[in-house]
Amino acid sequence: MKYDFKSKSGFQEYFGRAHDMVRRAAKEFVDKEIVPYVDEWEEAGEFPRNLYKKAGDVDLLGIGYPEELGGTPGDIFFQIVAWEEIMRCGCGGIAAGLGSLHIALPAIVNRGTDEQKERYVKPVINGDKIAALAITEPGGGSDVAGLQTTAERQVDEYVVNGSKTFITSGCRADQITCAVRTGGPGPHGISLLVIESNSPGYSVSDKLKKTGWWSSDTGQIFFDNCRVPAVNLIGQENEGFYTIMENFQSERLQLAVMANMTSQIALEESIKYVKQREAFGKPLSGFQVMRHKIVDMATQLEVSREFTYRVAAKIDAGINQVKEISMAKNFACMVSDRVTYDAVQIFGGYGFMRGYPVERLFRDNRVLSIGGGTTEIMKEIISNHLFN
Numbered sequence: 001m002k003y004d005f006k007s008k009s010g011f012q013e014y015f016g017r018a019h020d021m022v023r024r025a026a027k028e029f030v031d032k033e034i035v036p037y038v039d040e041w042e043e044a045g046e047f048p049r050n051l052y053k054k055a056g057d058v059d060l061l062g063i064g065y066p067e068e069l070g071g072t073p074g075d076i077f078f079q080i081v082a083w084e085e086i087m088r089c090g091c092g093g094i095a096a097g098l099g100s101l102h103i104a105l106p107a108i109v110n111r112g113t114d115e116q117k118e119r120y121v122k123p124v125i126n127g128d129k130i131a132a133l134a135i136t137e138p139g140g141g142s143d144v145a146g147l148q149t150t151a152e153r154q155v156d157e158y159v160v161n162g163s164k165t166f167i168t169s170g171c172r173a174d175q176i177t178c179a180v181r182t183g184g185p186g187p188h189g190i191s192l193l194v195i196e197s198n199s200p201g202y203s204v205s206d207k208l209k210k211t212g213w214w215s216s217d218t219g220q221i222f223f224d225n226c227r228v229p230a231v232n233l234i235g236q237e238n239e240g241f242y243t244i245m246e247n248f249q250s251e252r253l254q255l256a257v258m259a260n261m262t263s264q265i266a267l268e269e270s271i272k273y274v275k276q277r278e279a280f281g282k283p284l285s286g287f288q289v290m291r292h293k294i295v296d297m298a299t300q301l302e303v304s305r306e307f308t309y310r311v312a313a314k315i316d317a318g319i320n321q322v323k324e325i326s327m328a329k330n331f332a333c334m335v336s337d338r339v340t341y342d343a344v345q346i347f348g349g350y351g352f353m354r355g356y357p358v359e360r361l362f363r364d365n366r367v368l369s370i371g372g373g374t375t376e377i378m379k380e381i382i383s384n385h386l387f388n
């Protein structure tokens with residue numbers, strides 16, 4: 001049965017046989033093309049560029065996108081299946097890097113012209129090009145309405161000056177969906193441009209070194225009189241802020257799913273470990289305190305995942321979930337913070353050692369409550385809904 005929010009039974013089924021088929025195909029791809037290489041790519045600080053092409057070739061990148069753009073349309077749970085299975089590799093950096101198109105493309109798909117979609121969506125879904133989203137600036141990320149990178153219209157071009165930082169896939173992106181100031185101060189002066197990385201006046205930093213997500217390319221981008229064709233404006237001039245806010249809903253869902261999968265893998269690893277590791281002559285699972293710790297992990301995860309799915313189903317049904325998706329992201333991150341902390345504790349010294357999955361999950365998890373809007377900004381959004 002498809003989700004029906006008017007149904008008195010409250011019965012919800014989010015995944016059907018078609019979703020299971022996509023899950024199997026995604027799992028096969030991840031097991032073959034990613035899992036064997038994760039440790040090597042993490043140590044190297046990047047995964048090969050041709051992973052995008054390989055993922056594009058098996059239609060993994062285009063799930064949820066319109067068919068005429070090379071995608072495979074479907075409800076929101078097809079995308080969730082893909083995100084979950086990619087996270088199964090146990091590495092947030094690969095999931096974030098390979099998934100940067102999902103924060104870069106929706107604005108073009110929803111607001112772009114046919115020419116923009118042809119030029120900037122199709123090749124990314126195919127895996128031929130890499131797309132990134134560039135909102136955050138060195139001077140601040142939370143206060144999007146205060147951004148300072150300017151784009152001045154000169155005849156049929158915009159001349160862009162300023163910089164962006166912490167951009168996922170930023171160093172090797174072929175195109176960025178970039179927030180710029182085209183008007184006065186505040187949210188009403190912001191527009192979105194697609195900027196190609198080979199534009200004159202465009203340059204990037206070296207990859208930024210991070211606590212986690214090592215294999216994800218995170219970079220700073222500089223614009224020095226960077227010239228961008230005016231036809232690359234997405235939607236209307238000075239109306240970009242609303243598109244950015246719209247875009248955040250899907251990014252926050254993606255991050256909630258990543259947090260839940262982080263908890264899921266940490267939980268599974270912990271259960272395996274307590275059964276096999278012995279102390280004081282018996283397996284760790286023989287200690288009630290250990291079992292209860294794991295019970296708490298599993299319970300919190302179950303609640304978080306169910307709530308995330310429910311919010312996703314409502315988004316899919318066109319119901320406004322701005323408050324709820326902020327709650328889901330915060331809740332999922334609170335759970336993954338606790339679960340990854342406890343998983344490391346359960347592993348003892350090994351939990352602090354490289355090569356153990358929980359060590360990486362613990363590090364990678366930290367950014368989930370910062371990216372896509374911090375915990376505090378989510379609370380601001382929720383409180384605005386509660387008090388206004």
Ligand SMILES: Cc1cc2nc3c(=O)[nH]c(=O)nc-3n(C[C@H](O)[C@H](O)[C@H](O)COP(=O)(O)OP(=O)(O)OC[C@H]3O[C@@H](n4cnc5c(N)ncnc54)[C@H](O)[C@@H]3O)c2cc1C
Nearest residue numbers: 133134135136140141142166167168370371372373374376
């Ligand atoms: C690995 C990584 C990848 C990222 N990828 C991208 C990307 O692809 N594209 C992109 O555009 N950005 C990206 N970001 C940036 C990310 O979205 C920002 O870091 C985030 O929005 C916070 O902005 P900031 O770092 O400037 O912190 P600030 O905005 O300076 O905030 C600092 C602290 O102040 C708090 N704070 C700020 N305002 C308030 C308030 N009103 N009330 C209470 N507390 C407040 C914040 O919660 C935070 O704790 C990425 C960041 C990281 C670390």
